[in-house]
Amino acid sequence: MKKFWNETAETMPEETIRVLQLAKLKETVAWVYEKVPFYRAKFEEQGVAPEDIQSLEDLPRLPFTIKSDLRENYPFGLFAVPPQECVRIHASSGTTGKPITGGYTRDDMAQWGECMARTFWAAGVRPSDICQNAYNMGLFTGGLGFLIGTETLGATLVPSGSGQTERQIILIQDFKTTVIYSTPSYALTIAEKAAELGVNLRDTSLRIGVFGAEPWSEEMRREIEDRLGIVAMESYGLTEMGGPGVAFSCSEKKGLHINEDYFIAEVIDPVTEEPLPLGEEGELVLTAIQRRAMPLIRYRVRDLTRLYREPCACGRTLLKMDRVAARSDDMLIVNGVNLYPSQIESILLEIPEVSPQYVIIVSKRGYLDRLAIDVEARKEIYDLGKEKLKEIEVKIQSRIKGIIGLSAHVRIVPYKVIERSEGKAKRVIDQRR
Numbered sequence: 001m002k003k004f005w006n007e008t009a010e011t012m013p014e015e016t017i018r019v020l021q022l023a024k025l026k027e028t029v030a031w032v033y034e035k036v037p038f039y040r041a042k043f044e045e046q047g048v049a050p051e052d053i054q055s056l057e058d059l060p061r062l063p064f065t066i067k068s069d070l071r072e073n074y075p076f077g078l079f080a081v082p083p084q085e086c087v088r089i090h091a092s093s094g095t096t097g098k099p100i101t102g103g104y105t106r107d108d109m110a111q112w113g114e115c116m117a118r119t120f121w122a123a124g125v126r127p128s129d130i131c132q133n134a135y136n137m138g139l140f141t142g143g144l145g146f147l148i149g150t151e152t153l154g155a156t157l158v159p160s161g162s163g164q165t166e167r168q169i170i171l172i173q174d175f176k177t178t179v180i181y182s183t184p185s186y187a188l189t190i191a192e193k194a195a196e197l198g199v200n201l202r203d204t205s206l207r208i209g210v211f212g213a214e215p216w217s218e219e220m221r222r223e224i225e226d227r228l229g230i231v232a233m234e235s236y237g238l239t240e241m242g243g244p245g246v247a248f249s250c251s252e253k254k255g256l257h258i259n260e261d262y263f264i265a266e267v268i269d270p271v272t273e274e275p276l277p278l279g280e281e282g283e284l285v286l287t288a289i290q291r292r293a294m295p296l297i298r299y300r301v302r303d304l305t306r307l308y309r310e311p312c313a314c315g316r317t318l319l320k321m322d323r324v325a326a327r328s329d330d331m332l333i334v335n336g337v338n339l340y341p342s343q344i345e346s347i348l349l350e351i352p353e354v355s356p357q358y359v360i361i362v363s364k365r366g367y368l369d370r371l372a373i374d375v376e377a378r379k380e381i382y383d384l385g386k387e388k389l390k391e392i393e394v395k396i397q398s399r400i401k402g403i404i405g406l407s408a409h410v411r412i413v414p415y416k417v418i419e420r421s422e423g424k425a426k427r428v429i430d431q432r433r
């Protein structure tokens with residue numbers, strides 16, 4: 001029985017990985033120095049040349065790339081090949097400002113397929129599976145990234161796209177879908193719609209889900225597994241690195257393996273910008289070492305995680321990163337206390353009376369910040385009346401106070417008041433900005 005999609009790549013000894021990474025890093029640094037004026041200028045400013053990279057320890061000598069570099073060079077300023085030589089160009093809208101773009105050569109596409117095929121194989125997907133792809137199939141890298149990986153692996157893909165939730169459920173039943181791809185929040189939207197239609201997804205052929213594109217707590221993962229009757233696996237990635245496929249979960253469901261032959265990962269202290277040792281939490285920095293259309297050097301991802309290299313029971317030797325619970329950009333500071341939306345999510349999901357549909361609203365009252373949380377009660381609970389709802393509100397408030405130390409105004413709202421997600425959920429409304 002084939003245990004890995006690519007045994008050689010996924011079980012290399014650390015020494016071999018490092019030799020390969022150094023060779024690919026040197027090639028890439030020389031490539032961008034020659035082809036991308038932006039990088040040549042940045043390297044010169046930093047006083048570093050491609051020949052200075054003689055070991056992986058030299059990596060920190062290279063300058064960082066940040067999101068505004070992409071925006072300022074929109075659309076193709078960071079491309080190392082003319083856009084006409086790309087076979088694909090994706091873009092991410094981002095929440096603010098100009099979109100960012102990413103190009104792919106034919107070879108970049110093949111690498112993407114390989115990274116995604118590893119992801120799916122590790123998730124348990126096999127060529128006999130029918131995979132329903134409920135990610136947006138457009139400029140967003142999720143839909144087409146999951147497509148190319150499924151084709152590479154040789155399973156059947158149903159490109160249902162995001163939205164039209166009732167049709168998703170009909171397709172699951174009629175096509176006997178075994179694997180679902182979507183954001184975690186859209187998986188919940190599908191589960192809810194199924195319940196409304198009287199369909200129990202646990203009774204369908206669904207057996208695996210591969211989720212990603214947004215942070216989701218461990219509690220949310222269990223909720224999805226329970227409601228859909230599946231094993232919930234994960235893909236991690238970002239447009240700037242070509243989309244999903246940077247890292248993936250394995251049978252251990254603890255942390256994600258990084259496709260180290262394609263990406264070098266570092267974690268830095270976001271303030272001092274110094275690299276941190278393995279095991280310490282900080283900001284993820286990625287270098288794409290095999291891409292050719294737009295290889296980014298030391299890209300500051302803004303996601304917070306920890307890296308560790310320890311034997312994994314699944315047999316892979318690839319470096320692991322913690323699941324990403326938060327982006328540094330998502331951190332709210334409420335009356336001086338740092339708060340990540342995922343902390344609220346974990347608390348809410350441990351309260352059986354409420355559903356995972358919530359929104360966090362931060363506003364200003366005079367000089368003070370006001371934290372409010374609207375959360376929906378489970379359908380059967382809402383009808384139990386005001387007193388019961390009050391009791392639940394107080395319970396949540398005291399948990400938040402106890403665990404996070406903040407006073408929150410919790411409001412239980414009726415079923416379906418909170419907007420349902422078809423892609424990345426919007427959980428925070430910050431009215432202070």
Ligand code: DLL
Pocket residue numbers: 092135141142143211212213214215216234235236237238239240243244245301303323324325327
């Ligand atoms: O979301 C790529 C993707 C699509 C990954 C489908 C996985 C599945 P962007 O739209 O550029 O690309 O957003 C990238 O989303 O920096 C993280 O903050 C977040 N993100 C992506 N995957 C995960 C994950 C795609 N598994 C940004 N867990 C990243 C937590 C994730 N956050």
